[in-house]
Amino acid sequence: xxxxxxxxxxxxxxxxxxxxxxxxxxxxxxxxxxxxxxxxxxxxxxxxxxxxxxxxxxxxxxxxxxxxxxxxxxxxxxxxxxxxxxxxxxxxxxxxxxxxxxxxxxxxxxxxxxxxxxxxxxxxxxxxxxxxxxxxxxxxxxxxxxxxxxxxxxxxxxxxxxxxxxxxxxxxxxxxxxxxxxxxxxxxxxxxxxxxxxxxxxxxxxxxxxxxxxxxxxxxxxxxxxxxxxxxxxxxxxxxxxxxxxxxxxxxxxxxxxxxxxxxxxxxxxxxxxxxxxxxxxxxxxxxxxxxxxxxxxxxxxxxxxxxxxxxxxxxxxxxxxxxxxxxxxxxxxxxxxxxx
Numbered sequence: 400x401x402x403x404x405x406x407x408x409x410x411x412x413x414x415x416x417x418x419x420x421x422x423x424x425x426x427x428x429x430x431x432x433x434x435x436x437x438x439x440x441x442x443x444x445x446x447x448x449x450x451x452x453x454x455x456x457x458x459x460x461x462x463x464x465x466x467x468x469x470x471x472x473x474x475x476x477x478x479x480x481x482x483x484x485x486x487x488x489x490x491x492x493x494x495x496x497x498x499x500x501x502x503x504x505x506x507x508x509x510x511x512x513x514x515x516x517x518x519x520x521x522x523x524x525x526x527x528x529x530x531x532x533x534x535x536x537x538x539x540x541x542x543x544x545x546x547x548x549x550x551x552x553x554x555x556x557x558x559x560x561x562x563x564x565x566x567x568x569x570x571x572x573x574x575x576x577x578x579x580x581x582x583x584x585x586x587x588x589x590x591x592x593x594x595x596x597x598x599x600x601x602x603x604x605x606x607x608x609x610x611x612x613x614x615x616x617x618x619x620x621x622x623x624x625x626x627x628x629x630x631x632x633x634x635x636x637x638x639x640x641x642x643x644x645x646x647x648x649x650x651x652x653x654x655x656x657x658x659x660x661x662x663x664x665x666x667x668x669x670x671x672x673x674x675x676x677x678x679x680x681x682x683x684x685x686x687x688x689x690x691x692x693x694x695x696x697x698x699x700x701x702x703x704x705x706x707x708x709x710x711x712x713x714x715x716x717x718x719x720x721x722x723x724x725x726x727x728x729x730x731x732x733x734x735x736x737x738x739x740x
Contacts, residue, residue: 412441412577412588412597419583429581436493436517436542437565441577441597443487444538444569445590447480447524451536451571460531467501474530477501480523480538494519496551498718500687505553505718517564518543518556522687525568526653535572537655541691542566553718560690560711568691570659576600578662580698585662606701607665610728614650614657615669622673626706626738654683658692658726662699667727669735671706681705681723685715689722702732706739 416437419429453459458475465473481501488494489506492513497506500522508514519542526536542565549555567579575590577597585604588597613634620628637645649666651657657668672681683689693703693710703710703726713722725732 410599412579412599413438415586415588415599419581432493432515433517433542433564433581435491436488436515436519437567437579437581439487439491439493440484440519440521440540440567441569441588443484444577445575445595445597446483446487447538448569448571448575448590450479450483451476451524451530454533471527473501474524474527476530477524477527484519484521484523484538484540488519491515493517495545496555497521498553498556498686499523500684500719505551505556507551514551516545518545518551520556520686520691522684525655525688526651529651529653529656534651534653535570535656535659536653537568537570537659539568539655539688539691540566541686541694556686556718557715559714560685560693563690563694563711566691566694568655568658568695570655572656572659576659578604578659578695580695582698585695585699587662604662604699606662606696606699606728608700608729610665610667610731611644612647612649612660612664612666613669613731614648614661614666615671616650616652617648619673619675622675623671624673624706624739626735627669627671630735630738654688654692658696661696661701661727665728667725667731667735670724672723679721681721683722683724685710685713685720685722686718689724692724693726696726700729701727702729702736703727704732704736706736708736 416434420434467473481499490512493515494517495514497519521540525539529536541563543558545551565581569577577588579586587601589600591598633641634646670683689710696703705723725735
């Protein structure tokens with residue numbers, strides 16, 4: 400991430416958000432209710448980080464013995480993280496409803512709590528396959544406005560990603576970090592484990608337009624469409640190939656970790672559709688993963704497409720819709736998208 404924007408003293412997440420609330424740069428100040436919602440989500444991420452950090456000592460590793468709506472086996476921490484986010488956000492009065500990758504349908508705010516103007520979507524624990532091997536995992540979230548006069552059912556959530564008012568993720572690694580955008584660029588906060596505070600450690604993050612790194616699951620190569628195979632062949636051809644430079648491959652199998660690396664130093668992340676499930680346009684979930692990550696990447700100067708067009712322009716048709724994803728350094732994303740065209 401850019402060193403041009405050094406740590407500005409000890410700016411907390413709350414102070415950062417209040418400054419946005421007071422300042423209008425032409426896009427409008429941050430609404431107080433949205434600030435409070437983001438603070439609640441951030442507190443929930445601190446609690447999830449604490450549970451993740453216990454590992455085997457807390458008895459939180461392994462399978463939960465249940466499955467989610469995707470037909471995937473849930474880990475214990477998947478269930479714990481989902482409950483933490485629901486319990487933290489249901490009573491604050493900022494939300495009309497929530498939706499989670501781990502739940503079949505929406506979670507309406509209980510009648511005995513006040514209802515708010517926003518919708519919260521989240522992947523409570525991205526990269527679950529890495530939980531038991533102590534590799535970085537994370538939480539992804541997205542905030543939409545609830546359409547006026549609309550019952551906050553599934554249809555209320557079916558908004559294009561360009562309608563997001565905030566998005567972010569927490570990555571639970573050697574440091575716990577929170578990456579956030581409210582449409583004013585991208586900021587990074589690091590959890591001070593002594594004070595339990597989110598402290599601003601980078602602001603105005605920018606992704607380099609060019610890169611020499613790519614992230615893709617090469618084991619699926621035989622299932623890819625021709626444009627993806629062509630692009631990867633050119634990357635692997637290195638300096639002697641048509642792109643005239645050598646590339647390195649990095650693949651963590653946790654979208655949060657792979658995208659975080661791209662925000663830090665550039666790169667292109669790809670999870671294309673493949674021939675194993677031809678009825679599905681991709682693997683990743685549009686509302687819980689692709690939209691929030693695309694919003695963050697675009698705000699950092701990168702690009703995000705499904706191979707055919709901008710992800711944030713896709714009109715969702717269902718709550719757990721899947722999509723192909725190509726995101727990161729702008730010039731590389733545009734190149735692989737052109738190959739699809």
